[in-house]
Each structure stands twice: as C-alpha cells, then as structure tokens.
Amino acid sequence: MIADIRNxxxxxxxxxxxxxxxxxxxxxxQLADLYCLTLNQLPCRYFRHQVDLSAYASTDELIAMQxxxxxxxxxxxxYIEKHPRTD
Numbered sequence: 108m109i110a111d112i113r114n115x116x117x118x119x120x121x122x123x124x125x126x127x128x129x130x131x132x133x134x135x136x137q138l139a140d141l142y143c144l145t146l147n148q149l150p151c152r153y154f155r156h157q158v159d160l161s162a163y164a165s166t167d168e169l170i171a172m173q174x175x176x177x178x179x180x181x182x183x184x185x186y187i188e189k190h191p192r193t194d
Contacts, residue, residue: 113154116146116152120145124141141180146179148179149179
C-alpha cells in the first residue's frame with residue numbers, strides 16, 4: 108500500500124498484549140488467533156499520523172476505545188481457552 112495508514116485499534120491491542128505479557132503466555136499461532144479474534148470484534152479507526160487521531164478524538168472516545176479493546180481481548184482469550192488448537 109502506498110498510503111502510510113494504521114488502524115488505531117491495532118496499536119491499542121499491541122499495547123494491551125504487552126501490558127498483559129500475553130506474548131509470553133501464548134504460542135505464536137495462539138497470538139495470531141488472539142489478534143484476529145480481538146480485531147474482528149472492533150471497528151476500524153484509521154489514521155495517518157497519531158497526532159491526527161488525538162486532534163479528532165475526545166478523551167472520552169479514546170477511553171472508550173481502550174475499554175473496547177480490553178473487553179474484546181477478554182472474549183478472545185475465553186474463546187481460545189475453550190477451543191484449544193490441535194495442531
């Protein structure tokens with residue numbers, strides 16, 4: 108892709124995975140599943156420069172986005188625990 112854009116939810120998810128140290132708790136395959144399951148529950152929020160998002164999103168909106176990630180990751184973890192990989 109020529110345009111340099113990112114989905115803000117991916118950044119929030121990366122940070123949450125690091126904060127929870129899930130990269131140590133899950134295999135590479137499980138982490139990929141976790142990312143997919145989590146991101147599929149969330150809307151896309153694209154930006155070019157992170158400062159753009161800060162300028163156009165309120166503090167309440169940013170807090171809500173973080174809560175959405177936390178809830179989505181918990182549901183994804185629950186799914187992974189109930190449906191372990193067999194490969």
